[in-house]
Amino acid sequence: MREFVKKLLPRSIFNIVRPIFQCWYVLYAYLYDYVRYLKYSSSLGYTSAAKLESIIVMNYHVVEKGLTMPKTRLGFGKDRIPRLCDFCDRYILNYDLSASNQVQHAVGVLKEYLDFHDKREFSVQQELKTRILRTVNLAESKLRINPTKQIDITREEYFKFGTGHFPDFASSRKSIRNYSSENIPDDTMRLVFRTAQTSPSACNRQTARVHVFSDKEKIKEILDIQGGSGGFGYLANKLIVITAELGAFGGAHERYQAYIDGGMFAMNVLYALHAYSIGCCILNCSNAPYKDKKLQKACNIDKNEVFIAMISCGFVPERFSIATSQRYELEEIYTIR
Known part of the structure; x- marks a missing residue:
């Protein structure tokens, strides 16, 4: 035309x-x-097994994060866990539980939640405990499910594949939400971003941009708006904000390209941080308009740049916990056409 x-x-x-x-x-x-x-999308409801499974994954992962916080608040999840139970019940009653390792994992997380508090001699609110057991019993009327176990690991164990075979290196990288007070030198951060620049981009336009914050008050201000780092964000030594320049793209066919290129760059940053033995956790930056405007102002970022992701990071303590983060079976994501 x-x-x-x-x-x-x-x-x-x-x-x-x-x-x-x-x-x-x-x-x-x-x-x-x-x-x-x-x-x-699931915007109008969870009307399929896949949509329901996705909201279950999102909710159980919040519980996993709570179990691995530097200072877990005992009895957490009074609002989140009943919702997770409701979604699990709905899945179990309408779909095949044996076909979903994710929903089975969610039930395992619920069992671990109770075990976690029992070991610390903390009495979970009776109403919440009863609600969890109702879901567990419903699931176990179909099949036996063991409690999950979040990962307790040493710094040496976590970074042992830092210079190893890539499949081992990639598999060893996890989101870490516990950082020491040791400062990351600026020279090290420059090495991280120099490595990340090997990321591919459409026609080599290299639109990813990096904004690094070190001031604790500014980090708190930004993370309070972002809203996904409660319980650990205050420990971050650095907050990395990744954006992408819109001006390099044009036309309807390139409307997603800033996010695609920026996403690849963000993954490279995560790998580079891992290679330099720096713990990190990527934070969601899919913002509603009002939050996008607040973050632009707080970060002092030009309007021609779009947010891709935030990454909290820092050197890690000698021992810490990380979420299991159950992965799908390969057959569930891999199709030969």
């Missing part, structure tokens, strides 16, 4: 019409995204 119009119109007229055409085409593309997202 574009080439047809270009041949039909004089160049001077085409140059005037082109921006108007682009505006309409970008609008059409986002309308296409809007319809598809509403239709196939």
